[in-house]
Amino acid sequence: MMNSIFTGLSGVNNSQKQLDVISNNIANVNTTGYKSARITFADTFSKRLSGGRGVTGNFGGINPTQIGLGAKVSSIDHNFSQGTIEQTGMITDVALSGSGFLIASDGNGTYYSRAGALQIDNDGNLLAQGGTYKIQGRLADANGVIASTTSLGDIKLPFGEKNPAKSTDSVRLRCNLDKDASSREEWKADAALKTKTGEKINAAMANNIDLNDIEGFNLTAGKIFEIKGTDRNGNDITASFIYGTDGQTLGELLNKINTVFQSSSPDGAEISIDANGFLRLKANSLGEADFSIALNPPSHEEAVSQVMTANTVWTTGGTAPPTPANINTQLNQLDQIGAAYVVGDTLEITGVNPDGTNVSETFTFTTGNETVQDLLTFINSKFTGATASFDSSSGNMLFTDNIGGVSNTSLAFADGAANTGSGLSQNFNVTTVGLDETNVILPSMEENIDGSIGKHSTSIQVYDSLGKQHSLEIEYTQDTDPNSNKWVWTAKVDGGSVSPSAGTSGTVEFNEDGSLKEFKFDNGESIVFSAPGAQEVRIELNAGTSSAFDGITQLASPSTNIAIEQNGYAMGTLTDIDIDDFGVISGMYSNGQTKKLAQIAIATFDNEGGLMKSGESLWKATEVSGNAFVRWSGNNFNTKIKSGHLEASNVNLTDELSKMIFAQQSMNANAKSISTANAMLSTVINQIKRG
Secondary structure (H helix, E strand, O other), X not given: OHXXXXXXXXXXXXXXXXXXHHHHHHHOOOOOOOOOEEEEEEEOOEXXXXXXXXXXXXXXOEOOEEEEOOEEEXXXXXXOOOOOEEEOOOOOEEXXXXXXXXXXXXXXXXXXXXXOEOEEOOOOEEEOOOOOOEEEEEEOXXXXXXOOOOOOEEOEOOOOOEEOOEOOOEEEOOEEOOOOOEOOEEEEEEEEOEEOOOOEXXXXXXXXXXXXXXXXXXXXXXXXXXEEEEOOOOOEEEEEEEEOOOEOEHHHHHHHHHHHHHHHOOOOEEEEEOOOOEEEEEEOXXXXXXXXXXXXXXXXXXXXXXXXXXXXXXXXXXXXXXXXXXOOOEHHHEOXXXXXXXXXXXXXXXXXXXXXXXXXXXXXXXXXXXXXXXXXXXXXXXXXXXXXXXXXXXXXXXXXXXXXXXXXXXXEEEEOXXXXXXXXXHHHOEEEOOEOXXXXXXXXXXEOOOOOEXXXXXXXXXXXXXXXXXXXXXXXXXXXXXXXXXXXXXXXXXXXOEOOOEOOEEEEEEOOOOOEEEEEXXXXXXXXXXXXXXXXXXXXXEOOOOOXXXXXXXXXXXXXXXXXXXXXXXXXXXXXXXXXXXXXXXXXXXXXXXXXXXXXXXXEOOOHHHOEEEEOOEEEOOOOOOOOEEEOOOOOXXXXXXXXXXXXXXXXXXXXXXXXXXXXXXXXXXXXXXXXXXXXXXXXXXXXXXX
8 A cells, every 4th residue: 555655646746747847838938939848757667466477288378467656757858849930120139930049159158049039239249138148150251251161150240330432333324315306406486576567577588677677676777786695504695786787687686696606605506587487596516505595775775675585495306386375274384384383372563554653463373273364364453554465376465555655564573482383474574665566575475395305414423432422424415317326425524523534435326126236435445534532433334235125225205314323332331230031141331331241150959859958048958969060041951040030939828728737637636546545554554453
């Protein structure tokens, strides 16, 4: 009976140990990287009552007879199956997806862990969870190369490290050059020139018609026209034309203007008159221009100041001229508009009534969709003795002095100071000074038709060896031969203030399908320039693959403006990191550059079940586990390192609660066997006492 008691006690002890393991699993159900444990049991020695006997003669064999003496703990094993990977969003949190362990060291010993809540100390060391042990890996060299021969060591991230500037040596181009672009650009005046009898003046009449016969002019010999304007470079031009001395026909006046502009810029502008009586200003060279011409008679003379600015753009390559506006055209659709007017914008309308009284009123945009008619209605409600009307055939607005005779009637528009929109003011300002006629012609209002010209430019910021930015502009000019698929390109640095020593020009030619045929330099194979104190800069231009559409193309579509990338940069400092699936830590610098800094190592074992726990979610290698094998994700090793994630405990709470019930029932049963044996022993003792 004593054996029964001791056997029951072994069962109770084993149930207690099983409950200890279960409780520990439950306690660590939320521990990062925890691996659940399980306990197994084996029976102990057995007492032999009789030995067995083999078959003899007519007698069968007899089995051995034994009584067990209880159970003992056989093993406590850990389940190293994958835990659930949960997202955290923190870059330094890492989860191993697959087998293996992170390697950590305190300088005296090496430890292994699946807990990936890593930290960075003030020296840049990458630390294991808890902040005591340093994560191991291999560091990159100064160029960001991680060599396979690099020794295992502490991972230290050089926050604040400077990433030196790099000079640009390559620029990749990607743009479209419009095949249908015109080689010139023209602007049309806002009002047609007519004789005083209303006949439109054309080019054939220009050399024969006297200026005095043109509507709006009433001149005498010696009267001086002031010719003012800007050339294509924005330079001011001032000259004069004396009526009767320098000439008296329209043709002679136009010739004078052309002479003035040609002397300022030989490739500048040319003014002429078309068949419909409109003055046209043509840019003789390509590209953007900023022309304007004004003919202003001396103060207090009987003439209207005729002003022509480059408002309506169209091309000589076949695009139709602008169509005249009508009375229902919205003001925001007129070609004079710079930025569209919005609700709340205003026009300050000032002028003089025929009787000499001043007018000052404000026209307010209440919807943004106001029409020409809305503006006319407002003007007519504010002026007396004068009427604003509209000529739908020409697109001209007329302001009529209804009293007749000589007057100082005037009308002017100005944009409100707080406006979003603009444009009407610079086209409508007209003042009549002692004019004999009763009709004052304001500039015509025409709906805008966009055009394009045979010049296109693209620019990109490049860097010298000191990290200083320079603007590299490449300008393309279409060949004047319409059958040619060739463009000439020129390059300038910093708007021309820096002079390249080579690579300043070349040609680009296209195949008939619009793909690139050839991109050539006229002098050299790259753009070469020097900046003060810096090394010489040499930039190759990558225009794309021949017969492909991956770079510059020439298609019948609007020109695009992209120099897609360059490889230079200014100096920067390390500000942040990123960790990829292979455990490679890359540094992100303030100049937008990235560089590899290190790679996290992973350890595997022949028998990971032989590892010994050492606290802090760490394990140590033993003779049973064998030595660690250092592995690198992606190098014939499939375990991935998931940044921004942690591996949860792999404890199955449902299973643990079920095992707890079994452990409890086992303990109850073993306790019952002890109490039963004790009761039997008590009965025997009592019988002996009675006997």
